[in-house]
Amino acid sequence: MDFTVEYEPSPGEVVRALEQALKHQLKALIWLFPAFLVVFGAVFLLLGNIGIGLGMLVAAIVVPFVIPWSLRRAARKQVPFICVPTTLHVTDEGYESRSEKLTTQARWSLFSRVVVTPEFWLFFANKQATGFLPRKAFTPAQQAQLDARLAPLTNPSA
Structure with missing residues (x-):
């Protein structure tokens, strides 16, 4: 060969490639971090610390949306070079x-x-x-x- x-x-192609690569690289983090937030949010709620517990549960909902957005943002920074x-x-x-x-x-x-x-x-x-x-x-x-x-x-x- x-x-x-x-x-x-194209810029879209580069963003898709880098986003896919980062998703594969961070696969465990993408699943474990929200799970961690749910578990510890529940623990804090059971301990009576409502503010922190609710904050962690809200974060567990928001994180799966923020991670792909941040991956696309990081990938876009590479576009001019590629x-x-x-x-x-x-x-x-x-x-x-x-x-x-x-x-x-x-x-x-x-x-x-x-x-x-x-x-x-x-x-x-x-x-x-x-x-x-x-x-x-x-x-x-x-x-x-x-x-x-x-x-x-x-x-x-x-």
Whole structure:
């Protein structure tokens, strides 16, 4: 496998990729934090501390809405650096992304896990989101080659 493509991601595409990657990275936090707030809110209510108990229960309701909003906000900050004409060079060893503003290079061995979505390959190293490649930047044949190369990393054992 050795191919090079020219691509310019759209702002919406970048926001969706980063949001999806962060949701995978923070999956436990997104579920555990509201549960924590409910449990301790109930404890405070039982102990008679109504203000703190109600505050925690309200926060448990609000947090699931605030987290996706904050993820989108954080992702939008990256848009100016990523939404530029980019050259992607992909080989059996890894990939390089080169633009006027940023050049990154990574070997496939860096990644502990790859999440495949209909739109992206999302890359993780030690449970941390580290990058993505947009599927539509590649031809169907190139996508198939990438899917085959990344298949060992797509089974989430981490």
